[in-house]
Amino acid sequence: xxxxxxxxxxxxxMNPLFAADSNLPINPDLLKKGWPASWIAHxxxxxxxxxxxxxxxxxNLEEKPASFVVHLSADNRYRFFVNGTSVCLGPARDDxxxxxxxxxDLAPYLKPGKNVVAAVVWNFGMEKPWAQMSLRTGLIVQGxxxxxxxxxxxxxxxVLRDEAYSPEGVAPRSVNQFMVVGPGERIDGNAxxxxxxxxxxxxxxxxxxxxxxxxxxxxxxxxVSWWLEPRSxxxxxxxxxxxxxxxxxxxxEVDPGFLLGRVPLTVPxxxxxVILFDQSFETNAYPQLWVSGGKGxxxxxxxxxxxxxxxxxxxxxNDIAGREAxxxxxxxxxxxxxxxxxxxxxxxxxxxxxxTIETAAEPLTVHDFxxxxxxxxxxERGSFACDDARLAxxxxxxxxxxxxxxxxxxxxxxxxxxxxxVGDTRIQGLVSLYVAGDxxxxxNAISLYDLSRIPEGLTQSRFPSSKPQxxxxxxxxxxxxxxxxxxxxxxxxxxxxxxxxIQTVVDWFEQRLDAxxxxxxxxxxxxxxxxxxQWPWDNDKLLGGQPDGAADGGSSIVxxxxxxxxxxxxxxxxxxxxxxxxxxxRELARNLKAATxxxxxxxxxxxxxxxxARKAFSQHANVLAVLSGCVQGDKxxxxxxxxxxxxxxxQCTQYFRxxxxxxxxxxxxxxxxxxxxxPWHDMLARGLTTFAERPDPTRSxxxxxxxxxxxxFLATVCGVEPASPGFKTVRIxxxxxxxxxxxxxxxxxAGDIKVAFTRTAKGIEGEIVLPPGLSGxxxxxxxxxxxxxxxxxxxxxxxxxARAAR
Numbered sequence: 072x073x074x075x076x077x078x079x080x081x082x083x084x085m086n087p088l089f090a091a092d093s094n095l096p097i098n099p100d101l102l103k104k105g106w107p108a109s110w111i112a113h114x115x116x117x118x119x120x121x122x123x124x125x126x127x128x129x130x131n132l133e134e135k136p137a138s139f140v141v142h143l144s145a146d147n148r149y150r151f152f153v154n155g156t157s158v159c160l161g162p163a164r165d166d167x168x169x170x171x172x173x174x175x176d177l178a179p180y181l182k183p184g185k186n187v188v189a190a191v192v193w194n195f196g197m198e199k200p201w202a203q204m205s206l207r208t209g210l211i212v213q214g215x216x217x218x219x220x221x222x223x224x225x226x227x228x229x230v231l232r233d234e235a236y237s238p239e240g241v242a243p244r245s246v247n248q249f250m251v252v253g254p255g256e257r258i259d260g261n262a263x264x265x266x267x268x269x270x271x272x273x274x275x276x277x278x279x280x281x282x283x284x285x286x287x288x289x290x291x292x293x294x295v296s297w298w299l300e301p302r303s304x305x306x307x308x309x310x311x312x313x314x315x316x317x318x319x320x321x322x323x324e325v326d327p328g329f330l331l332g333r334v335p336l337t338v339p340x341x342x343x344x345v346i347l348f349d350q351s352f353e354t355n356a357y358p359q360l361w362v363s364g365g366k367g368x369x370x371x372x373x374x375x376x377x378x379x380x381x382x383x384x385x386x387x388x389n390d391i392a393g394r395e396a397x398x399x400x401x402x403x404x405x406x407x408x409x410x411x412x413x414x415x416x417x418x419x420x421x422x423x424x425x426x427t428i429e430t431a432a433e434p435l436t437v438h439d440f441x442x443x444x445x446x447x448x449x450x451e452r453g454s455f456a457c458d459d460a461r462l463a464x465x466x467x468x469x470x471x472x473x474x475x476x477x478x479x480x481x482x483x484x485x486x487x488x489x490x491x492x493v494g495d496t497r498i499q500g501l502v503s504l505y506v507a508g509d510x511x512x513x514x515n516a517i518s519l520y521d522l523s524r525i526p527e528g529l530t531q532s533r534f535p536s537s538k539p540q541x542x543x544x545x546x547x548x549x550x551x552x553x554x555x556x557x558x559x560x561x562x563x564x565x566x567x568x569x570x571x572x573i574q575t576v577v578d579w580f581e582q583r584l585d586a587x588x589x590x591x592x593x594x595x596x597x598x599x600x601x602x603x604x605q606w607p608w609d610n611d612k613l614l615g616g617q618p619d620g621a622a623d624g625g626s627s628i629v630x631x632x633x634x635x636x637x638x639x640x641x642x643x644x645x646x647x648x649x650x651x652x653x654x655x656x657r658e659l660a661r662n663l664k665a666a667t668x669x670x671x672x673x674x675x676x677x678x679x680x681x682x683x684a685r686k687a688f689s690q691h692a693n694v695l696a697v698l699s700g701c702v703q704g705d706k707x708x709x710x711x712x713x714x715x716x717x718x719x720x721x722q723c724t725q726y727f728r729x730x731x732x733x734x735x736x737x738x739x740x741x742x743x744x745x746x747x748x749x750p751w752h753d754m755l756a757r758g759l760t761t762f763a764e765r766p767d768p769t770r771s772x773x774x775x776x777x778x779x780x781x782x783x784f785l786a787t788v789c790g791v792e793p794a795s796p797g798f799k800t801v802r803i804x805x806x807x808x809x810x811x812x813x814x815x816x817x818x819x820x821a822g823d824i825k826v827a828f829t830r831t832a833k834g835i836e837g838e839i840v841l842p843p844g845l846s847g848x849x850x851x852x853x854x855x856x857x858x859x860x861x862x863x864x865x866x867x868x869x870x871x872x873a874r875a876a877r
Contacts, residue, residue, distance in 0.1 A: 095140055095174045095175075095176060096140070096215070097142065097174060097215065097301060098215050098216060101142065101213065101215070101288060102288050102289075102301075103288060103291065104288070104291065105285045105286065105287055105288075105291060105292065106211070106213045106285055106286030106287070106288075106299075107213065107220065107223055107285075108211055108212060108213040108214075108223035108224045108225065108285070108286050109211070109223075109224055109225055109282035109283060109284065109285050109286065110209040110210065110211045110224070110282070110283040110284050110285075110286060110296070110297070111126070111209065111210055111211070111224045111225065111226070111228055111230070111280035111281060111282055111283060112124075112207070112208050112209050112210070112230075112280065112281055112283055113208070113230050113232050113278065113280070113281070114230075114278055114279070114280070114281040115278075116208070116232050118207035118208055118209075119194070119196060119205075119207050119208070120194070120196045120197075121194065121195055121196035121197075121198065121237075121238060121254075122193070122194050122196070122208060122232055122236075123191065123192075123193045123232070123233045123235075123236040123416070124191070124192045124193070124208065124210075124230055124231065124232055124233065125189065125190070125191055125192075125230065125231045125233055125264065125267045125268070126189060126190045126191075126192060126210055126224075126228050126229065126230050126280065127187060127188070127189045127228065127229045127230075127267070127268070127272075127274050127277070128187070128188050128189070128212075128222055128224075128227065128228045128229070129185060129186070129187050129270075130185075130186055130188075130221040130222060131184060131185055131186070132181060132182070132183055132184065132186060133183065134183050135178070135181055135182055135183055136178050136181060136218070137178060138176050138178045139176060139177040139178040139181055139218070139219055140174060140175070140176050140177075140214070140215040140216070140219060141174070141175055141177055141212055141213065141214055141215065141219055141222055142172045142173070142174050142175075142212070142213045142214075142215065142299075142301075143159065143161070143172060143173055143175065143190075143210075143211065143212045143213070144161065144162040144170060144171065144172040144173065144210075144211050144297070144299060145161070145162060145190065145192045145209060145210045145211070146170075146192075146194065146205050146206055146207060146208060146209045146297065147192075147193060147194045147195060147199055147203050147205050147208070148160075148161065148162070148192070148193060148203075148416070148417075149161060149162070149190045149191065149192045149193075149210060150190065150191050150416070151175070151188070151189070151190045152187075152188070152189045152190065152191075152268040153177050153180035153181065153186070153187075153188055153189075154180055154181070154182065154186055154187055154269075154270055155187075155268050155269040155270065156180050158175060158177065158180060159173050159175050159306065160306065160307065161173040161302065161306070162302065163302045163303070163304055163479040163515075164202060164203065164204070164479050164480055164535050165204070165300070165519065165535055166204045166522065166523075166534075166535050167204060167206055167295060167296070167297055167298065168289070168295060168298050168522070169289060169298060169300045169522060170297035170298055170299055170300065171299075171300055171301070171302045171303075172211070172213075172299050172300070172301060172302065173302050173306065174215075174301065174302070185270060186270070187268070187269070187270045187272075188212070188222050189267065189268040190210055190212075191233075191268075191416070192208065192209075192210050193236075193416055194207075194208040195238075195253050195254060198238055198253055198254040199253055199537070200251060200252050200253040200489060201251035201252075201488070201490060201536055201537055201538050202251075202480070202488075202489050202490045202491070202533075202535055202536060202537075203253075203535075203537060204535050204536075204537055205537070206296060206297060207283075209283055209297075210224060210228075211224050211286050211297075211299075212224045213286060224280070224282075225280075225282055226279050226280055226281070226282050227279070227280075228279075228280040229274045229277035229278065229279065229280065230277060230278055230279070230280045231264060231267070231274070231277045231278070233262075233263065233264065234259075234262045235258050235259045235260065235261075235262040235263040235264075236256060236257070236258055237256070237257045237259075238254035238255070238256065238257070239254060239255035239256050239257040239400060239401055239402050246397050246398055247383075248487060248770050249487060249488070249770070250399075250486075250487045250488070251487075251488055251489075251490070251538075252399075252486075252487070252488065252489050253417070255399050255400045255401045255402075256401050256402070256415070256416070257401070257402040257403075257404070258401075258402070258403050258404065258413065259404045259406075260403065260404050260405050260406035260408070260411055260413075261366075261404065261406040263406070265408065265411070283296075284296050286299055287299060288300070303511065303514070303515050303518075304447070304479065304511050304512055304515050305447075305448055305511070306448075307445050307446060307447060307448065307478060307479065308444070308445060308446055308447070308448040309357070309443045309444070309445050310443065310444045310445075311359075311441060311442075311443055311444075312350075312354060312356055312441060312442045312443065312444040313330060313331065313332070313441050314330055314348045314349070314350055314424075314440065314441055314442065315330070315349055315350055315351035315352075316330070316348070316349045316351060317329075317330065317346055317347065317348060317349070318347045318348070318349045318391050318423075319345075319346075319347040319391055320344070320345065320346050320347070321343075321344065321345040321346075322342055322343050322344040322345060323336070323338060323342070323344035323345075323346065323428075325346060329437075329439075329440075332439045332441065335436050335437060335438045335439075336436070336437040337434055337435070337436045337437075338365070338368075338428045338430050338434060338435045338436075338437070339430065339434050340430050340431065340432050340433055340434050341430060341431065341432065342428075342429075342430050342434075343427070343428070343429045343430075344427070344428045344429075345425065345426070345427050345428075346425070346426045346428075347391065347396065347423060347424075347425050348423065348424040348425075348426065348440070349391075349422065349423055350421065350422050350423070350424075350442070351422070351760070352422060352471065352760035352761075353376055353420065353421070353422045353471070353475060353760050353761045353772060353773050354420070354421065354422070354442060354444055354475070355418045355419070355420050355444065355445055355446055355475050355478075355485050356418055356419065356421075356442030356443055356444045356445060357414045357415050357417075357418050357419070357442065357443040357445060358372060358401075358414060358415060358419055358424065358440070358441075358442055359412070359413075359414050359439070359440065359441050359442065359443060360372075360403060360412070360413040360414070360437070360439075360440050361410065361411070361412050361413075361437070361438040361439040361440070362403075362405055362411050362413070362435055362436060362437050362438065363408070363409040363410055363411065363435075363436045363438065364405065364407055364409070364433050364434055364435050364436050365405035365407065365428075365430055365431075365433055365434065365435025365436070366405060366406060366407025366431070366432075366433045367407075367430075367431030367432060367433060368404075368405055368428065368429055368430040368431050368433070368435050369402055369403070369404055369405075369427075369428070369429050370402070370403045370404075370405070370413075370426065370427070370428050370435070371400055371401070371402050371426070371427040372400060372401050372402075372403075372424055372425070372426055373396045373397070373398055373399070373400045373424065373425040373427075374396075374398050374399055374400070374419045374420065374421035374423075374424055375396040375397060375398040375421060375422065375423045375424075375425070376388075376398070376420065376421065376422055376423075376486050376771075376772040376773065377422065377423070377772055378390070378391055378394035378395060378396055378397075378423060379394055379395055379396075379397050380393055380394050381393070384768065385767065385768070385769075385772075386757075387757050387758045388422070388757060388758030388759050388760070388772070389758035390758070395425075396423050396424075396425035398421075398486075399419070401415060401419075405435060407433060410438070414443075418445045420475065420485040420486040420773070422760060422772075426440070445478075446474050446475065446477060446478060447474070447477040447478055447479070447512055449473075449474060449477060449503065449506070449507040449509055450507055450509070451470060451506060451507065452506065452507055452508045452816070452818040452823070453505050453506035453507070453508070453781075453785060453815070453816050453817055453818055454814075454815060454816040455781075455784040455785060455788070455789065455813070455814075455815045455816075456813070456814050456815070457788070457810045457812060457813045457814075458810055458811050458812045458813075459745070459809075459810060461752060461755075462745070462748075462780075462784065464755055465748065465751050465752075465755070465780050465784075466780070466781060466784065468754075468755065468759070468760060468761060468762060469502075469751075469762060469777075469778040469779075469780050469781040470506060470778070470781060471760065471761055472761040472762045472773055472774070472775065472777060472778040473499065473502045473503070473506070473775065473778040473781060475761060475773050476495070476499060476773065476774070476775035476778070477499065477503070477512060477775075480512070480515070480516060480519070480535070481495065481496045481499045481500075481512060481516055481775060482495075482775060483495045483533075483771075483774060483775055483776075484764065484771035484773055484774045484775070485773055486771060486772070486773060487770060487771050490533045490536060491516060491519070491533055491534060491535070492532055492533045492542075492545065493520055493530065493532055493533070493542070493545035493546070493548045493549050493552070494532075494542070494544075494545050494548055494599070494726070494776065495774075495775045495776045496513075496516045496520075496552065496775075497548050497551060497552045497555065498726075498729055498775065498776050498778070498779050498782070499513075499775045499776075499778070500512075500513035500516065500517075500552060500555065500556070501555060501782045501786075502778055502779070502781050502782050504559050504818075505781065505782050505785045505786060505817055505818070506781055506782075506785075506818075507818065508818025508819070508820075510556070510559075510560055513552075513556060514556070514562075514565065516552075517549070517552055517553060517556060517565075517569065519534045519535060520534055520549045520552075521549075521568075521569055521572045522534070523535075524572055524575060524576075525539070525541065527579055528575030528576055528578055528579040529541055529543065529546045529575075529576060529579050529596075530545065530546045530549045530572070530576065532545040532546075532597070532599075540597070541595075541596035541597065542596065542597045542598070542599045543580075543594050543595075543596050543597070543598045543629070544598050544599060544600060544629060544632055545599070546576045546579070547576070547580075547632050547633055547635075547636040548636075549572075549576070550573050550576060550577075550636040550639055550640050551635070551636055551639055553566060553569045553573065553639075553643065554639035554640075554642065554643060557643060557646070557796050557797070558793045558795075558796055558797075558798065559793055559797075559798050560797060560798065560820065561796070561797030561798070561799065561820070562797075563647075566643065566646075566647075567647055570643065570644065570647060570649070573640050573643065573644075574652070577636075577637065577640060577656065577659075580633050581659065584659075584663075585624055585625070588624070588625060588666060588670055588683065589662055589663065589665070589666025589667075589669075589670075590624070590625055590626070590627070590630040590663065590666050590667055590670060590683075591624065591625075591626060591629055591630045591633060591663075592624040592625075593622065593623050593624040594621060594622060594624075594629070597614050597617065598617050598618075598621035598622065598626070598629050599614075599615075599616045599617055600616060600617065600618050600621070600628055600629070600691055600727070601616055601691060601723060601724055601726055601727040602615070602616045602724050602726065602764070602765050603616075603689075603721045603722055603723070603724055605687075605689075605721045606618055606721070618681050618687070618689060618691065618692075618721075619681045619682045619684075619686075619687045620681060620682035620683075625670070625682045625683050625684075626681065626682060627667045627670075627671040627679055627680065627681055627682065627692045627695075627696070628681060628689070628691050628692045628695055630663050630666070630667045631663070631664065631667055631692070631695035631696060631698075631699045631701055632695055632699075633660075633663060634659075634660040634663040634664050634667070634699040634700075634701065635660075635695065635698055635699040635700075637656045637657070637659050637660035637663070638656070638657065638660050638699070638700070640653075640656050641653040641654075641656040641657045641660070644656065646796060660699070664699055664700060664701040667679070667696075667701055668696075668701050668702070670683040671683055671685065671692070673685045673688075676688065676717070677709070677710070677713065678693060678710070678713065678717065678720075679692045679693050679696045679701070679702070679710075680692065681721075687721070688717075688719060688720050688721070689720055689721035689722075690714050690720050690721065690722055690723045690727075690731060691721065691723060691727055691730075693710055693711075693713075693714055693720075693734075694711075694714070694723070694727070694730050694731050694733075694734040695730070695734075696710065697710060697711060697734040697737055697738060698730065698733055698734050698737060707737070707738050708738040708739060708740070710738075711734050711735055711738045711740055712740070714731070714734075724765045724766065725750055725751075725762070725763070725764075725765060725766075725774075725776065725777040725779075726765075726776040726777070728747070728750075728779070729776070729779045731747075732744055732747070732783060732787065736787060736806070741787050741804075741806035742806045742807065742808045743808060744783060744787050744788065744806060744808060745788060745806075745807075745808035745809060745810055746808055746809060748780065750766060751777075751780060753766070754777075759772055761773035761774075762774065762777035762778060763777060764776075764777070784815065785815050785817050787806050788805065788806055788807065788808070788810070788813055788815075789803075789805055789813055789814075789815035789817070789826050789828075790802075790803045790804040790805035790806060790826075790850075791803050791815070791817045791824055791826060792804075794847050794848065798819060798820065798845075799845075800845070800846055800847045800848075801819075801824060801841065801845055801846070801847030801848075801858065802847055802848055802850065803824075803826060803839060803847065803848070803849045803850070803858065804849070804850035804851070805826070805828050805835070805851075807828065807830055807835075810830070811829060811830045812827075812828070812829045812830070813826075813827070813828050814826060814827035814828070815827075819842055819845060821842040821843060821844050821845050822842025822843065822845075823840075823842060824839075824840070824841055824842065824845070825838075825839070825840040826838070826839050826840075828865070833868045833869065834851070834866070834867045834868035834869040835851055835865065835866075835867055835869070836864075836865060836866040836867075837864075837865045837866075838862060838863065838864055838865060839858060839862075839863050839865060840861065840862045840863070841858060841859070841860050841861065841863070842860065843860050843861075844860060845860055846858055846859055846860060849865055851867050851869075852867075852869055854867060
């Protein structure tokens, strides 16, 4: 997932955090009646082709208002300015039936006399990101009350199509990978309307906007254009971020003060200069380029997660010798003017940026170059520390990975796709809850997947997406996500709203049970499970990561995943008084488990095979055998032990290791977790500053599902988990493994849960602090200590020491 849109010239300092407030009041009429404001557009431009447009509206105020609340949205996207200051970026991504609008108080930016509100709106046409839904280019601004009606969009707004912008190629041509984040941009400063958003700009030659259609809230009107709904998540963070180092230059020397913004860089006339910048870690940021002069020259920026050798391999991410930057790029053409500030309409993902400057007859002065970090405004409330310093590095890099994969939706990866996939999101949601204590993006994701359901009943595997995709197994993980949320948040209305969607998913799978085997039969679409080498991409079938039996029937993996999700669904339906449905789901789950064990258990290997043919065996099938309860007790424990010693098993990659650990914990082997982190240590040793999609060779260097150790450090090592729905009680069962000391903080709706444990010669001792109103149990080697709100010391001998004392 990456970020990719065109380039915009930035003219005022960004706020560290935009000033929009999701708690601002919304006039109730705007949620149930047509809006006075209209969607507007350029009167002659194509409504669906690539284009960048500037809109302006001047109005007068007798005095500075105490508040001035407006609601605004656009298609594809917009950035909004008041008197030259950037105020808001949006809209939050959704579909046409639930098109989001932002609510902003403009009062801090207004003044007595003349004021100007302005917006840049862009549509990338056929090259738009796959995560971008669209009807046509448009902008709407609606005042909340009569005093703000002066800024309502209508034919009095002025508009200009900016001919400075054109697409700068499509990234897959350079990196030869699946990329769906949109085009790069070429901006010709000679054609750019510098200062267009400022009050003093002369817009006399601009055209009058064309009104398209009145704004309509969700469910109103006979036709769906954009059904408008309030944004449900906060605006994104933007914070200045200096570049760490210059790693290589050609044709120029760079003063160290340049990176600090203290010393300008001047490139002489008729010169080609190449500079390789190293952020020192991967980031999402809007690059900020401030130049003067240089008419007739060009500045090209190439953004890379890593550098590549001649064979296309990445190798150690810190190495630059014999390696080049390959990736998406933007081009800025200076017009020779002074203090020209250039940035992108959408953020870029990079560790390395290669800047190539080619001057003509005039030198170019680069006053400054840096980035504005952006992302969902998570705050790091959770914490983890232990006596193995290496795990602190995993925590830091894992949190960076999680943050770069969270924007207006969760991303699987910020560089290549920028799409929200269910399989990734389940893990991301738990990380968000445990580290940030913020459930808004998770709620948004659960709702979006519910809205994505196709007529057959399945959720789409990623959403929003202009290119629908169905991964059958991800619909099951959506059910598990709803169950996760139910366990961690007391939000009955939200959960109950999802029950109908869960039923449609279960119905789809129930219709595809094979009467002869009792397992799942043939399944259409894609039944992705993981990316091990044994399940590679098939260019004929155009899919990969799919085990034997998933498509033609008899997959123990998919059958048992369904069984586990049925049990979760049964718990949910029981909780809402729908016992007949819950009982039916439990019966389906029991039958599936029995049929899968009967057909796929290989007694000679004491393993569950991937299909009844019993030719292929994987960790995945046996992990799900344990998690679903298909195999239980001592047999389950022995099975999990065998998974790490038995030769010939298809291995779980970073993604599915999340479920491998669930199985280990279920059989009492959670203490092995901290010894299972070698893949993450290996990534750090190879210079990665975020965690990758899979072991090298990997496409994505930043992939959300690989941030799972953050959750495990708190839920497994520190052992903090909900003991009842809504996290109304807590269960704390630490798994220290080889560690002797751990401490952690877990955000809870009632306050922070804090734990600190030390292994002693005889057992364990430490302290637990629970927030007001929260109680639970501490578990250690079969013993249970009741927990109460507040501070509580813990001291227990292990079983051997306890027997000796007796």
